[in-house]
Amino acid sequence: MRIVLYRLLAVLLPLALLEILCRDRVITPLTLPAPSRILLGLWTMMANGTFNAAILKTLTNVSLAFVLSVAAGIAAGAAIHRAPLLRALLEPLFSTYYAIPIYAFYPLFIVVFGLGDAPQVLIGFMLAVVSMIVSTLAGLDSVPAVLGKTARVLQLSPVETIRSVTLPYAAPYLFTGVKLAVAYAFIGVIGAEFIMSGTGLGYEIRFAYDNLDNGVMYPLILLILLVAVAVNMSLDHWERALRARRGRG
Amino acid sequence: MIRRTIYANPSLFLVIVLLALWQIVFWLVGRNALLPPLETILYLARLLQTARFWGHIAETGTAFVIALVISVVAGLAIGLALGVNRLAAEVFEPFLLAGNSVPKIALYPIVLLIFGIGMPAKIAFGAIHGVVPVAIFTLTACSNVPPILFRAAAAMRLTRWDMIRSVLLPAALPDIFSGIRIGFSLTLIGTILGEMFGSQRGLGYLLMTAIGLQNIEVIMSVTLLLVLVAATVNTLLLAQDRRLRNPGG
Numbered sequence: 001m002r003i004v005l006y007r008l009l010a011v012l013l014p015l016a017l018l019e020i021l022c023r024d025r026v027i028t029p030l031t032l033p034a035p036s037r038i039l040l041g042l043w044t045m046m047a048n049g050t051f052n053a054a055i056l057k058t059l060t061n062v063s064l065a066f067v068l069s070v071a072a073g074i075a076a077g078a079a080i081h082r083a084p085l086l087r088a089l090l091e092p093l094f095s096t097y098y099a100i101p102i103y104a105f106y107p108l109f110i111v112v113f114g115l116g117d118a119p120q121v122l123i124g125f126m127l128a129v130v131s132m133i134v135s136t137l138a139g140l141d142s143v144p145a146v147l148g149k150t151a152r153v154l155q156l157s158p159v160e161t162i163r164s165v166t167l168p169y170a171a172p173y174l175f176t177g178v179k180l181a182v183a184y185a186f187i188g189v190i191g192a193e194f195i196m197s198g199t200g201l202g203y204e205i206r207f208a209y210d211n212l213d214n215g216v217m218y219p220l221i222l223l224i225l226l227v228a229v230a231v232n233m234s235l236d237h238w239e240r241a242l243r244a245r246r247g248r249g
Numbered sequence: 250m251i252r253r254t255i256y257a258n259p260s261l262f263l264v265i266v267l268l269a270l271w272q273i274v275f276w277l278v279g280r281n282a283l284l285p286p287l288e289t290i291l292y293l294a295r296l297l298q299t300a301r302f303w304g305h306i307a308e309t310g311t312a313f314v315i316a317l318v319i320s321v322v323a324g325l326a327i328g329l330a331l332g333v334n335r336l337a338a339e340v341f342e343p344f345l346l347a348g349n350s351v352p353k354i355a356l357y358p359i360v361l362l363i364f365g366i367g368m369p370a371k372i373a374f375g376a377i378h379g380v381v382p383v384a385i386f387t388l389t390a391c392s393n394v395p396p397i398l399f400r401a402a403a404a405m406r407l408t409r410w411d412m413i414r415s416v417l418l419p420a421a422l423p424d425i426f427s428g429i430r431i432g433f434s435l436t437l438i439g440t441i442l443g444e445m446f447g448s449q450r451g452l453g454y455l456l457m458t459a460i461g462l463q464n465i466e467v468i469m470s471v472t473l474l475l476v477l478v479a480a481t482v483n484t485l486l487l488a489q490d491r492r493l494r495n496p497g498g
Contacts, residue, residue: 003336003339003340006336006340007340007343007344010340010341010344030362031362031363032359032362085252085255085256088255088256088259089255089259089262089263089266090263091259092259092260092263092484093263093267095483095487096479096480096483096484096487098431098434098435099433099434099437099438099479099480099482099483100475100476100479100480101437101438101441101442101472101475101476101479103438103441103442103445104441104456104468104471104472104475105472106460107459107460107463107468108282108283108465108468111278111281111282111463111465112278112282179350182350183349183350183352186350186352187352187353187354190352190354190355191352191354191442194354194357194446195445195457195460196460202354202355205355205358206358208358209358209361214362217358218359221355221356221358221359224351224352224355225351225355228350228351228352229347229350229351231350232346232347232350233347236346
């Protein structure tokens with residue numbers, strides 16, 4: 001309880017300080033409007049539905065990239081787990097993958113796929129899928145070999161084996177992968193919208209920035225941060241609930 | 250026979266496979282989207298003979314090194330400060346994790362409004378990408394140190410600073426190093442992204458102008474250079490990481 005109070009204070013005190021600094025014009029609205037103004041702006045924006053199309057676009061693309069990367073990541077992880085040679089070959093790629101600036105490939109995707117949604121979804125997918133593959137591999141590694149043998153002795157079907165042996169062991173790792181995949185899908189899609197695109201939240205923020213329209217820019221940035229944090233927190237919550245249930249059962 | 254050679258040099262074979270894939274994709278999509286591997290390497294070699302290109306490299310390099318120093322110092326400071334204080338860790342850890350899941354690219358207009366276009370903005374953008382993973386890994390490293398070491402330090406009446414220097418840091422070093430390795434990759438990506446949006450110089454700026462002009466040669470060779478540098482340094486850091494984890498092995 002005390003912790004929650006401290007956390008609230010850790011959010012509210014800096015915000016209050018910012019509010020005062022902004023109202024006293026120590027920080028001019030050209031740099032940062034007062035936090036209350038930003039919140040109010042976000043409220044009006046959502047009430048009027050000014051950016052609903054952009055929000056819908058971005059969220060659709062993020063969800064697409066996320067779902068595709070989780071499905072493909074688990075499938076590829078399971079396949080690579082069964083092929084040690086392929087795994088030995090790919091392991092160095094996985095360990096350096098996130099050092100590669102994926103955005104640099106974006107222009108190539110645009111040339112190949114055109115200026116539609118595909119290049120953005122692909123960037124989000126490419127960022128997210130590798131963390132899902134790596135987490136799946138780690139999850140499958142964590143299943144003790146003896147349990148695989150037990151399943152064979154009991155003549156469990158592959159589906160039963162996955163449901164009652166593989167998944168319970170791999171679940172925590174898969175969860176980590178899913179959480180990373182959400183974050184990377186967001187980063188990839190919004191980043192791609194920033195660089196070159198005519199729709200979506202990233203584009204709208206860039207447009208507002210180019211026009212020095214802080215009244216639009218800051219509420220939109222706040223919206224992105226709020227959505228990303230909210231999704232992450234609900235996944236966290238779900239994971240903890242699952243773990244607690246398993247602990248009791 | 251081939252199997253054994255692949256197991257012995259996975260990275261080498263990976264490079265060969267990737268080069269072959271690159272060539273095949275080039276044959277599929279054609280010259281207006283991609284440059285074949287050999288031509289890209291030759292073009293990069295030609296770029297590397299011009300003084301202007303080295304000016305861009307120096308600019309990016311300077312920004313990156315400063316950003317990395319800030320990421321590591323600030324990340325270590327935050328991680329250690331929370332690591333030695335349980336209450337602070339509990340209060341602030343969710344903020345760190347949320348900071349990790351947020352698409353930091355959405356913050357670039359704010360960074361530009363605060364720092365203006367140029368070197369400080371790039372450094373700030375690189376540093377906000379790098380500091381969070383270093384802090385998180387440092388904090389985790391601290392909480393993984395066996396409590397008995399702290400009790401021993403207390404029994405020997407070490408001052409807090411001596412305790413950090415001669416107990417905490419050595420015990421947590423392997424995990425901290427992993428954090429720095431990931432911080433390195435993210436800081437590089439952050440710096441490049443910062444240059445793409447808020448700069449008139451550097452490799453990111455070069456990449457962004459080339460994207461605008463559809464200059465495939467420049468896009469491909471700058472990307473190749475970045476991938477080469479990132480992959481090389483990451484491989485070296487990874488080797489050091491493994492050495493720290495199993496000394497003697």
